Amino acid sequence: MSANEFLPWVRRATAPSARAGMPAPVAATDEKADSPHGLQRRTFIQLLGVGGLVIAFGPGGARRLDAAEPLPGTAASPWSPHVYVRVDDDGTVTIICHRSEMGQGIRTTMPMIIADEMEADWARCRVEQAVGDPKYGSHNTDGSTSIRDFLHKYREAGATTRALLEAAAASQWNVDVAEVFARQHEVVHRATGRTKPFGKLVATARTIAMPATASVRIKRPDERRWQGKTMPSIDLVPMTTGTAVYGADVTLPGMKVAAIARPPVWGGKLVSVDDGEARKVPGVERIVRIPETPIPGAFFPLGGVAVIAKDTWAALRGRDALKITWDAGPNGSHDSRAYRAALEASVRAQGKPGRTNGDAAAALAAAERKVSAEYHVPYLSHAQMEPLAAIARVQDGKVEAWAPTQSPNDARNTIAEYLKVDAANVTVHVTLLGGAFGRKSKPDFICEAAFLARETGVPVRVQWSREDDMRHSYYHAVAAHRLEAALDATGKVTAWLHRSAYPSISATFAPNVAGPTPDELTNGASDVPWDVPNMSVEACPAVAHARIGWYRSVNAIHHGFAIGSFVDELANAAGKDPAAFLLELIGPDRKVDLSKAGLVGAGDTYYGAPWADHPLDTARARRVVESVKQRSGWGTPLARGRGRGIAVHRSFLAYVAMVVEVEVRPDGTVLVPRATVAVDAGFVANPDRARAQMEGALVMAMSNTLYSGITFAEGRVEQSNYSDYRVARMRASPHLVDVHVVESEGLPGGIGEPGVPPAGAAIANAIFAATGVRVRELPVGRQLDGWAAAPPLPGST
Amino acid sequence: MITLTVNGVRRTFDGDPTMPLLWYLRDELALTGAKYGCGVAQCGSCTVHVGGKPTRACQMPMAGLRDATVTTIEGLHPTGEHPLQVAWREIDAPQCGFCQPGQIMQAAGLLQDTPKPTDQQIDAAMNGNLCRCGTYPRIRAAIKAAAEKSP
Numbered sequence: 032m033s034a035n036e037f038l039p040w041v042r043r044a045t046a047p048s049a050r051a052g053m054p055a056p057v058a059a060t061d062e063k064a065d066s067p068h069g070l071q072r073r074t075f076i077q078l079l080g081v082g083g084l085v086i087a088f089g090p091g092g093a094r095r096l097d098a099a100e101p102l103p104g105t106a107a108s109p110w111s112p113h114v115y116v117r118v119d120d121d122g123t124v125t126i127i128c129h130r131s132e133m134g135q136g137i138r139t140t141m142p143m144i145i146a147d148e149m150e151a152d153w154a155r156c157r158v159e160q161a162v163g164d165p166k167y168g169s170h171n172t173d174g175s176t177s178i179r180d181f182l183h184k185y186r187e188a189g190a191t192t193r194a195l196l197e198a199a200a201a202s203q204w205n206v207d208v209a210e211v212f213a214r215q216h217e218v219v220h221r222a223t224g225r226t227k228p229f230g231k232l233v234a235t236a237r238t239i240a241m242p243a244t245a246s247v248r249i250k251r252p253d254e255r256r257w258q259g260k261t262m263p264s265i266d267l268v269p270m271t272t273g274t275a276v277y278g279a280d281v282t283l284p285g286m287k288v289a290a291i292a293r294p295p296v297w298g299g300k301l302v303s304v305d306d307g308e309a310r311k312v313p314g315v316e317r318i319v320r321i322p323e324t325p326i327p328g329a330f331f332p333l334g335g336v337a338v339i340a341k342d343t344w345a346a347l348r349g350r351d352a353l354k355i356t357w358d359a360g361p362n363g364s365h366d367s368r369a370y371r372a373a374l375e376a377s378v379r380a381q382g383k384p385g386r387t388n389g390d391a392a393a394a395l396a397a398a399e400r401k402v403s404a405e406y407h408v409p410y411l412s413h414a415q416m417e418p419l420a421a422i423a424r425v426q427d428g429k430v431e432a433w434a435p436t437q438s439p440n441d442a443r444n445t446i447a448e449y450l451k452v453d454a455a456n457v458t459v460h461v462t463l464l465g466g467a468f469g470r471k472s473k474p475d476f477i478c479e480a481a482f483l484a485r486e487t488g489v490p491v492r493v494q495w496s497r498e499d500d501m502r503h504s505y506y507h508a509v510a511a512h513r514l515e516a517a518l519d520a521t522g523k524v525t526a527w528l529h530r531s532a533y534p535s536i537s538a539t540f541a542p543n544v545a546g547p548t549p550d551e552l553t554n555g556a557s558d559v560p561w562d563v564p565n566m567s568v569e570a571c572p573a574v575a576h577a578r579i580g581w582y583r584s585v586n587a588i589h590h591g592f593a594i595g596s597f598v599d600e601l602a603n604a605a606g607k608d609p610a611a612f613l614l615e616l617i618g619p620d621r622k623v624d625l626s627k628a629g630l631v632g633a634g635d636t637y638y639g640a641p642w643a644d645h646p647l648d649t650a651r652a653r654r655v656v657e658s659v660k661q662r663s664g665w666g667t668p669l670a671r672g673r674g675r676g677i678a679v680h681r682s683f684l685a686y687v688a689m690v691v692e693v694e695v696r697p698d699g700t701v702l703v704p705r706a707t708v709a710v711d712a713g714f715v716a717n718p719d720r721a722r723a724q725m726e727g728a729l730v731m732a733m734s735n736t737l738y739s740g741i742t743f744a745e746g747r748v749e750q751s752n753y754s755d756y757r758v759a760r761m762r763a764s765p766h767l768v769d770v771h772v773v774e775s776e777g778l779p780g781g782i783g784e785p786g787v788p789p790a791g792a793a794i795a796n797a798i799f800a801a802t803g804v805r806v807r808e809l810p811v812g813r814q815l816d817g818w819a820a821a822p823p824l825p826g827s828t
Numbered sequence: 829m830i831t832l833t834v835n836g837v838r839r840t841f842d843g844d845p846t847m848p849l850l851w852y853l854r855d856e857l858a859l860t861g862a863k864y865g866c867g868v869a870q871c872g873s874c875t876v877h878v879g880g881k882p883t884r885a886c887q888m889p890m891a892g893l894r895d896a897t898v899t900t901i902e903g904l905h906p907t908g909e910h911p912l913q914v915a916w917r918e919i920d921a922p923q924c925g926f927c928q929p930g931q932i933m934q935a936a937g938l939l940q941d942t943p944k945p946t947d948q949q950i951d952a953a954m955n956g957n958l959c960r961c962g963t964y965p966r967i968r969a970a971i972k973a974a975a976e977k978s979p
Contacts, residue, residue: 132924133924134922134923134924134925134961135923136923263917263920264920264922266922266925267916267917267920267922268908268917269925270922270925270928271908271913271916271917271922271925271928271929271932272861272901272902272908272913272929273859273860273861273862273900273901273902273929274861274902275925276860277863277926279854279860279863279864280860282858288855313844314844342847342851342855342856343851343854343855343864344844344847344848344851344855345844347867413960414960415924415960416863416865416871416873416924416926416927416958416959416960416961417863417865417924417926418864418865463924463925463926464924465863465924465925465926465927466924466926466960466961467924468960494864496867497865497866497867497868497871719920723920723923723963723966724923726962726963726965726966727923727961727962727963728962729962730959730961730962730964731960731962733962734960752866752867752868752870753866753868753870753871753958754868754870758958758960759962759964760955760956760958760964761950761951761954761955761957761964761967761968762951762952762955764962764964764965764968765964765965766947766965766968767965768965
C-alpha cells in the first residue's frame with residue numbers, strides 16, 4: 032500500500048506564520064486548525080461549548096469534558112490528563128499528541144494506537160500538537176519513555192472512547208450494549224447488521240454514563256489492526272516538500288532576529304564590549320546585554336551580548352563584529368589532555384561502590400589469569416542538524432514561545448522563573464524538532480528568546496549558528512573506564528571490576544557533585560547481564576568543568592563501549608570465539624531482581640519504572656545474541672581488511688545485540704558495509720520505526736566511535752563546525768542493516784536509545800577482527816593509519 | 829538591484845549583496861524548505877538548484893545571482909510528486925526530516941545527470957549531505973527506487 036493513503040492530517044503547504052491577537056473560534060476541521068501554532072487551545076477549549084465529544088484521560092481514568100466545568104490543568108482543576116480525544120459531529124477524530132516529534136515517529140505511533148483501539152478509520156483521524164501545559168500531562172520526550180510509559184494509557188483511552196460510542200449506539204437502538212460492536216468508524220448491531228457512524232453517536236455519547244476505564248476491554252492481539260504492524264509516518268508529505276515547520280521556520284509579524292555572543296568558558300563573564308562596528312552593520316537595530324547565570328546554571332541562559340537585527344544575516348554579521356573581553360572564570364584552565372590524565376588516575380584507585388557481589392578484589396588477587404584494560408571516550412556534542420532556534424513574544428505580561436523543544440513544560444517553568452512571571456502566563460508551542468538527541472531537553476535557548484522579547488518589546492527569533500551550537504552545548508560526559516577481570520583455567524570469568532570516572536549530569540544542576548551517581552551507573556554499567564560471582568562496579572571522582580547533559584543513550588554510550596570492548600578482549604585472552612564467549616558470560620537463563628542484586632544507592636526506580644517490573648531477564652539477552660550470530664554469517668571467512676564484531680547491551684529496559692561488519696581500507700578509513708541487529712524491547716507498537724531507530728543508532732554510533740570528539744583548551748571548546756567535529760556521512764554508511772525486532776507482548780522498553788551502546792563496541796570489535804588493532808580511545812580517527820603494513824592476522828584470507 | 833527567478837517567479841533584490849541566498853530565501857521569500865545547518869557548505873541542508881545544479885545556498889552570495897534561475901524544494905514539483913519525493917515516502921526515509929529537502933534536491937541533481945546511478949555514484953554525489961538521524965541507508969534505497977522507475 033502506498034504511504035500516501037495514510038496522510039490524512041498533513042499540514043497545508045502554506046507559509047507558516049502565527050496570527051497576532053486573540054484567535055476567533057473556528058471549526059476543528061477548518062484548515063487553519065492544521066497550523067502547528069497557537070490554535071490548539073482554540074480547538075480544544077473554545078470548541079467545548081459548540082458540539083463534539085471531548086474525553087480526557089489521566090490519573091484515575093477518563094473524564095468527558097464539558098464547557099461548564101473548569102479546564103484540567105488549572106488551579107480550579109489541577110488534574111493533569113495525558114491524552115485527549117475529540118470526536119466531532121461530522122465524525123472527525125482528533126488526538127492531541129503530548130510528545131515531541133524528533134524523528135522517532137511518535138506523532139504517528141501514539142495516535143495509531145488510540146485509533147486502533149477505538150476502531151477509528153485512520154483516514155479520518157488527525158493529530159494536533161499539544162502546547163506545554165499541565166493540562167496535557169508530561170511532555171518530556173526523553174529517556175525513550177513515550178511508549179514504555181504510555182502504551183497502556185493510550186490503549187485505555189482508545190478502548191474507553193470505543194466503549195462510550197458503542198454504549199451510545201445501543202442506547203439509540205434501545206438494545207443491550209453486548210449486541211453491538213465498533214468497526215472502522217461505525218457501530219454495528221450484530222443481529223440486524225444496522226450501522227451508525229461515529230459522528231451520529233456524538234450527541235448521545237455526550238449525555239450517557241461514561242464507561243469505567245478499568246472495565247473497558249483492550250483489544251486482543253488478533254483484533255489489532257495497526258499496533259505491532261508498520262504504519263507510515265504522518266508527516267512524510269510536509270517533510271519531503273519543504274513545508275514541515277521546525278523551530279526557525281516560525282515567523283511572527285514584526286519579528287526581529289537575534290544572534291548572541293556567549294561566554295566561551297562555562298561560568299565566564301563579560302568584562303567589556305565594544306559594539307561600534309556591530310552597530311554599523313546595515314540592519315542591526317539593537318544590542319542587548321543578557322546577564323550571565325552563575326554555575327551550575329541548570330536550564331538558564333549562559334548570558335552574553337545579543338545583536339538584534341532585521342534579518343538573520345545582519346544579526347550574524349553584527350554579532351561577529353562585536354569586540355568582547357571575557358573573564359574566563361573558574362573553568363578557564365580546563366584542558367582535555369590534562370583532564371584525561373586526571374580521569375585515568377581516578378580510575379586507578381578504588382571508587383565508591385555502585386554494585387558489590389562477592390569479593391572481586393580478593394578474587395582478582397588470587398586469580399590465575401588477570402586481564403585489565405582502560406578506555407577513554409571524549410565529550411560529545413549532539414550536533415543535531417537543526418541548530419537551536421526559538422521565537423518569543425511578550426504582550427500584556429503574557430509570554431508566548433515557539434520552539435523545537437523536547438520538554439515544553441520545562442521550557443515554560445524555566446521561562447517563568449527567569450522572567451519572574453507566573454507559569455500560567457507562559458505558553459510554549461512545540462514545532463517539529465530537527466534532531467534533538469537530548470540537546471533540546473534544555474530550554475536555555477528558549478529562555479534567551481523570551482528575555483529578548485521582553486527587553487525589546489517586539490517578537491524575537493534567537494538563531495544559534497552551528498558554531499554556537501557546537502561551543503555552548505550540554506556535553507555528553509568525557510569518561511575514563513578501567514576494567515579488570517579474573518579468568519579461571521577454563522577461561523570462565525570469576526571476577527569483574529569496573530571503575531568509571533566522568534562528570535555527572537547532576538553537576539549541571541547542583542554544586543559539588545564529583546563523579547558518577549549510582550543512578551548513572553545503572554544506565555548500563557552496574558546492571559550488566561553477566562554470570563559472574565564476584566563483581567565490583569565503582570564510581571570514581573570527576574569534577575565537572577563544562578555543562579554536562581543528556582545525549583542519546585546517555586552514559587550507556589561509554590559504558591557500552593568499554594564493557595563491550597572488554598568482553599571481546601576477554602574472549603581473545605581466553606582463546607574463545609567472541610560470540611560463544613558472550614553467551615557463556617550471560618550464562619544460564621535466569622531472572623534477576625536487580626534491586627536485590629547488590630546495587631548500592633540505586634534509588635527506588637529503574638529508568639523511572641518499578642524495579643520488579645523489569646528484572647534482568649538473561650534469556651532475552653541470550654536470544655538477541657543468538658539471533659544476530661545466526662543471521663550475520665558469523666564465523667564465515669572474510670577478506671583481509673574486513674572483520675565482524677559483536678556486542679550486546681541492555682539500556683532503557685531493552686536488549687540489543689549487534690554484529691557489525693567493517694571494511695578497513697589500507698589508508699585506515701573505516702567503512703561499515705553491513706550490520707545485523709536484534710532488539711527485544713517488549714511489545715513494539717510500530718516495528719518499522721523501531722527498525723529506523725536501530726539503523727539511525729548504528730550510524731550515530733559510527734559518528735561517536737569513528738569521528739566525533741569535543742575537546743577543551745583554556746576552558747574553550749576547540750571544535751566549531753562539521754569540518755572539525757566530524758560525523759558519519761553517506762559513503763561509510765551501511766548498505767544493509769538487517770534488524771530483527773523481537774515479537775513480544777512483554778512490557779515495552781525503550782527504542783530510541785538502546786541501539787547506540789552496543790553499536791560502538793561492535794564497531795571497535797570488528798576493527799580488531801579486521802586489523803588486530805584494539806581501539807581503547809575514541810574516536811578512532813587516524814589510529815588505524817599504517818595498519819595494513821602489519822603482518823596479516825592468523826586465519827584471514 | 830539584482831534580478832533573479834525563484835521557482836518560476838521573477839524577483840528583485842536590492843539588499844546586502846553579500847547576503848547568502850539561503851537567508852534571502854528564508855527571511856525575505858518565506859521559502860523555509862532550504863534549511864540552515866552549518867553555514868559553511870559542510871552539511872548540505874540548504875541545497876537548492878541554481879541554473880539546474882545543486883548548490884549550497886548558505887555559500888552563494890546574492891551578488892552572484894544576477895539573472896540566475898533558482899529552484900527550491902518547494903518548486904521541485906508542482907504537486908510534490910517528483911519521483912524522489914514519492915520514493916522517499918514509500919521507503920519512509922525521513923526521521924526528523926530536517927535535512928531531507930537538501931537531500932532530495934541533491935539527489936534530483938544526481939538523477940538529472942545520471943538517471944541510473946550506481947551505489948558508488950550515489951555515495952559520491954550524496955557524501956556532502958549530512959543526516960544525524962542516520963537515514964543514509966534509506967536515502968540510498970529511495971534514490972535507487974526512483975531511478976528504477978524512471979524510463
